[in-house]
Amino acid sequence: MKITFTVNNENVEVDVKPNETLLDVLREKLYLTGAKEGCGNGECGACTVIYNGRPVNSCLVLAPEAEGAVIETVEGLTKGNNLHPIQEAFLETNAFQCGYCTPGFIMSTKAMLEKVPNPTKEVIVERLAGNLCRCTGYTVILDAVKLAAQKMGGAE
């Protein structure tokens, strides 16, 4: 079946099978490989993308559910050759090691900051508890999110 949706401000039409996931479509059909498959069960957050303004595990979204949706992936964050302030914040705080979970964390952060521009530590922890990182121990990710909030104009 054919579905159409918006990804990173572009309209796309893709031929999909009903049992395929949005993650498969993004990675294997559109070659947007920033979102990673870490578990395939919605347990790790590495595949997080923004779906109609909400962060979702794209491995749990069936492709047909993307019909008409507005999807944002990490690839859509850079404007021209400029990094997004959240990307800058992760870069400046070195809030990554192997980098495999990083796109998921960045997209969860974006979805959070759009709703809560100046989150407390408790809110950050709650919103990011579904994203697993095995390398950093998370402290630098907390720093990155706080810096990103500042860069995006959240009061500090």
Added chain:
Amino acid sequence: MKYKYQSPIKFQYVGKPMNRVDGVEKVTGHAKYVTDMFFPNMLYAAVKRSPIPHGIIKKIDTSKAEALAGVRAIVTGKDVPYRQGIYLVDRPIITPDRVRYVGEPVAAVAADTLEIARRAVELIEVEYEELPTVQDPRESMKGEVLIHPDLANYERLPIYNIEPEKNVFHHHKTRKGDVTKGFEEADVIVEGDYSLPQMYHAPLEPHAAISYWEHDGKLTVWSSAQSPFTLRNLIAYAFKLPRHKVRVIAPYVGGGFGGKAGINMEGIVIALSEKVKGRHIKLVYTREEDISTVVRQGMFAHIKTGVKKDGTIVAMEATLIFDGGAYAEYGTNVVRAAGYTLPGPYYVPNLKTDSYGVYTNHFLGGAFRGFGHGELHWATERNLDEVAQTLGIDPLELRLKNVLKPGLTNSMGQTIHHDTGNVEACLKRAAELIEYDKKSEQPENSRKVRGKGIAGLVKAPAMPTNAGSAVIIKFHEDATVTLQASIQEIGQGFNTAVTQMAADALHISPDKIHFVMPVDTDVNPYEWQTVASRALWTVGNALYRAAEDALNQIKNIASQVLGVAPYNLEVEDDRVYVKYRPEKYILLKDIVMGYTYPDGHSIGGPVIGRGSFTPEMLTNLDLETGQGNAAAEWTFGAQAAEVEIDLDTGELKMLQLVGVFDAGTIINPITAGGQVVGGMIQGMGPALFEGVKYNDKGYPLTVSFTDYKIPTIADIPDEIKYDFVQTFEESSPFGAKGVGEHPMISVPPAIASAIYDALGVNVDELPLTADRILKALEKKKNDN
């Protein structure tokens, strides 16, 4: 002879914070991992696995799978009658006759799509004759169920002792001094049992490989691998190929922690390639498959320590029994390293250690960050706490009384030198950071109790005596440089640190240096492996030689042009100049491709620096006594913890974690700090809740992130503090050694020590769950 060491390198960039060079690729999502690679006309692979923990394969019927449209190849163990293994060659690529754990590969399929491959796997029919299983390595040693009846015939390095009738794949022995005499001299003897379950690496990127076998015989494998060259070596060995016909390309690795060291699942997809030459085949493991690929070994330990009344240790006797799972291969050396490092960073004059690696019907135990040291320190540090309790001495004081110092010998009989590292300073600094001298402030009107604990640690790289590294430095026309050192970027920040080191070795700025990715065995110089916290030390040495080689070439050309002896020349930034007349110089860009005189004739040629290194003065250990020079350099450390425990629920909250490490020169405080914080949280997981679980028949129960929990952002302590002691390691011109593994080693004993401080109970089994804490409290109540 008077001797005073002076580093030949002037540090300008080393030691300063520098942001990671791999940052932009990683925050944009552009960094490519094997899972992100696609090739035209690529096939997808899936694996048929054993549903039982132990049995004989009676029959495999692949006919229905073969009939499925889109299936291109099916392999079973009969197609690949080869075994693999880095130290002990005990593991079939695909088992032909016998399964030894749930999840063991028995067949594999390559098909046009992953969906077809998975459907074909379901259509493969396998008949088994079930065999009795063995779960507990202590039971396994009775030899009633033999897991590897052919063990005696397997190839292995001669540094390992097998005991085939007891399922033992390695028995390490340390015999130092006279323990009988030592215990006779002791005023007090304290003994106990300490254990921990298997643990899963849980990298966010699962194991993944793509294989391509050309009709001309050349095999190329892209793999998420920590050890591209060792992988090439093991592939070539198993498939009986010449090394130059095997090419391994390893892009960014999405987390390794030891689980991607050596060879893992690559052989399966290569076996499929052998049948479908000329097409790429991709195999990416699911999370469930990844958990059943390799884990950290479980352990049961018994430690007996004899001390004088004042706390001086006079003797120790230790038995470590490792749950090595169904195959040992890499795990043989974990058992050995734990055996030879015991008793940790303390001086014990009379020591007897027996460390056994034992087969069971569990997942196979391999390399894991810490390489046996998290396990051994759990046992020894707990036992020392119990010694301190018996003597009524403070646990820190007991440790400080017995630390290794220059002039003393360690378990292998190696002498500690002034540059070996300073565990005493680490312990004291950790105590300072956690304010060990002040008791925890107890919350008022609460059923919650707080406590503090401390533990020491030490680890050397566990590597063969000839684990070499090589580095190539190529100058370009504009005097910028590419650097090839074949350590994998697995998240640790090597690319950044080595760029800083190269800048100082070459006297040019880091922005003129590009570190070459990915590691490609056809193009890169040799490297043993990205393991053992050894890269800064071993590559540091090779890099220094490569830089000297390049600088000498530059000076030799400049010497001819300027008419000045090479030793009177210096390279700095963009030029080579006369030391005593700095205004006389040649720009590097005019010399690094060779120098051309005004009349056109040229001398020299493109500058390429080459450096090789192999660990110096190492020997194998004596198999009967464990004495010898097996460790090249040691990183010492200390860790401390403060916890709060709910007396009603047993729930534990982490208030503080502290780590202090003597890793010599810290090349980059940012990446070193990243290793420390990340490692401490990775060590907190097995301390508090991580562990692979099986039912009583050997069926695994923890094969997803729902059932196998790793720390989330909600689990981290309120405060994490760390520091470095920097004793210059003189066997490296940079004075640097590793700190990648150490931060996870003594987190569990530090937490257990804090629990005792809070509650007065010892919990000697990991993980330290609420249930175990409550049971210990109840026992204490009943005993009183």
